[in-house]
Amino acid sequence: VQLVQSGAEVKKPGASVKVSCKFSGHTLTEDSMHWVRLVPGKGFEWMGVFDPGDGETIYAQKFQGRVTVTDDTSTDTLYMELSSLTYEDTAVYYCVSVDVLRSFHYWGQGNLVTVSS
C-alpha cells in the first residue's frame, strides 16, 4: 500500500490550500482515511476522518468550518482543503489509512504547507 501526497505549498494568510493523497495497492473503501498534521514546536494534531464507504466525515472541532475532505473514486485520490490560513497553519500534513483495529498503519509522505506573507 502506498499513499502519495502532492508537493510542498507556500500560501499567503487568508488563502486556502488543497492537498491530495493518492492510493495504490488497495481500494479506497477498505480503511477509514484520516488527516493529521505535525505543527513545529507543538506536536501532532488530528484534523478529521473520511469514511470511503459512505462518504461521511468527522472533523476536529478546532477545524470545523475551515476543513473539507473529499474523494475521487475514479482516481483513488483523497483531498483535504483548509481555508482561511493563518501562520499557525504552517505544518506538515499527512494522510493516514486506518484499519478496523484503529491502527494508523499507512502514512503518506507528508506535505509541508508554509503560510507566509
Place this chain on the structure above:
Amino acid sequence: DIQMTQSPSSLSASVGDRVTITCRASQSISGYLNWFQQKPGKAPKLLIYVASTLQSGVPSRFSGSGSGTDFTLTISSLQPEDFATYYCQQSYITPCTFGQGTKLDIK
C-alpha cells in the same frame, strides 16, 4: 478531548540498553493505543497497535503493554537505528490525540 501524557520527554541511552517510555491517558481508552517511531523528515512509522500487537515487520525488541489508562513501550536492547522520537496516540475516540513525544538520543 482525551489528553495523552508521555514521559519522559527526552531520554539518553546507549546501544544495548533497555528503554521504557510511558503514556497515560486522561480516561480509559479501551486498549486503542498506538505507538509510532518518527525520524527527521520522515512520516511516522507504526510500531505497536491495540496497546501490545507488534506491527508486521517491526523487530521483536519492541513491545507494548498496558490497559485502561496506563501504557508502556519497551525497547529491549537499543540498536543504532532506534534513536528517534516516539509518540503514543489514542484511537478510541475522535479527536485521536497524541502524546507530546519522547526524543531518544545517544548517550
